[in-house]
Amino acid sequence: MQSVHAPPSDDTRSYPGARRPDRNRRVDASGVSLAVYEWGTEDAPPLLLAHGGFDFAGTYDVFAPILADAGWRVVSWDQRGHGDSERSALYQWEADMRDAVAVLDSITMHRVPLVGHSKGGSLLTHVAGGIPHRVSAMVNMDGIPSRRAMPDVQDRDRTKLLASDLATWLDLRHGMADAVRKPGTIAELAARRGRMNPRLSTEWLEYLVTVGASREDDGWRWKIDPTLRMGGFGPWRPEWSLQRLADVSVPFLALLGTEQELMGFGTTVDDVRGFLPPGGRAVEVPDAGHFIHIEQPAVVAGMVLDHLDGVAA
């Protein structure tokens, strides 16, 4: 029996407003098992929510419940190699898009709103142009690459390359099979993540460890596939994503943080203006960095809900 004076167990943290999903299930995406999560009642109108690269659905533990409490069935998933989804041999943009379609297929064949952050926002913006008959509205939360970087998408963010970069990338692939993530305490993992997320609180980052890392004998490890790496190279260029933006035919809202930071795309309203689809809007969220929905969950959820007002079937 535990003493009333015992310190809190090391494996739980709470965070104001955070709520784990109401339901979990799995979806098979061409042989890769994806972890799918739902907040809200099953008979509410569905909405698909996509996380950013190197995140996981649990990063929506505050944001998703606000949308759910406003009457939506919020469905999200861990992208392949992230969170509790299966690790795959290969990772690539179009494979991530087809995974998103597999999750969508598991919800409904009718139109649904799409909401995504960072890489997830860009991903769903492409999906909205690729299967317009399945989409009713789109909200992109700080997920529009411009001419600047797209740090959370591997292998796609650089056109210029040098022999040494290529050799480094190839050398890494020789040793990848044995890669494991470095173990640590909750505080250590939170501190490591904090370097990429300098605007987020320690309290939040430590909470994320308890939902996005697993506790093993030698400490906590982030669940993300250790073979996933940021950056890299490839023929892709950010302006191709801007061109996809113009394809979108449903009500479109882009929310952009004003404070530039490491994981952000550095895109401004001016960068986006020329590519907005008819009727589309790009709006700044003042005093917010890249993780706008974590810094200002109520404000951003309010903007999303306003945009979706009247969209539900």
Add this chain to the structure above:
Amino acid sequence: MTNASTTPTILRHNRIDLALWELRPGTGRPLLLLHGLGENASTGIRDEMETWEGPVHGLDFTGHGASSVATGGGYFCEILMADADIALQHLGSATVVGRGLGGYIALLIAGARPEQVRGAVILDGPGLHGGGPAPTSLDLNRPPHTGSTPDPVAMTELARDVRPPDYARTFAWQASALAEMDSVIAIGAVNRPPWLVEVASQPGVVECDLATALALFGRAPDASPRES
């Protein structure tokens, strides 16, 4: 002369097992064959290779031949370049001959490993065009997951891989600048997708048939050790 081996050497590339076949034995610098989209290692062997003194090896790319399938896909050309790099590490150095998709990969690996690739030959074959020089319309249909090769997901994804001419040019330029050979890339293909038109205009790139290219690269000395 001994016969070609009937079982491949299995090489590990992250979570994939790659099959590298010795198609014909020999003594000297190996020839590494890279097949076209949907083909496999044995597709590319040709009469012109009979005069090549070294062994002739063929690599099955990920999702092809006896190599394993990347379940759920995610194929792109740089991954196949890394497949070729794993084979090169096993062989030491090689002259590379690629058909179609394999021709584009031959260019990439020649640019990425200029000391180890002693000449790359680009020939016609399936997948030479890729997805064109810029993105085209999206295709979000999900190809069937069969687990067999050639993997339908590989066929879909690698037929769409975008190949901008300026990207291909960087690899040609790098191969030519760093390989210390007068000619480093030979184009024996009749078809000329935009990336190959661009490569053809670069220094160190010649246009000739396979026999001429093999004679040219067969005479090329091995690279001097890299100073670090």
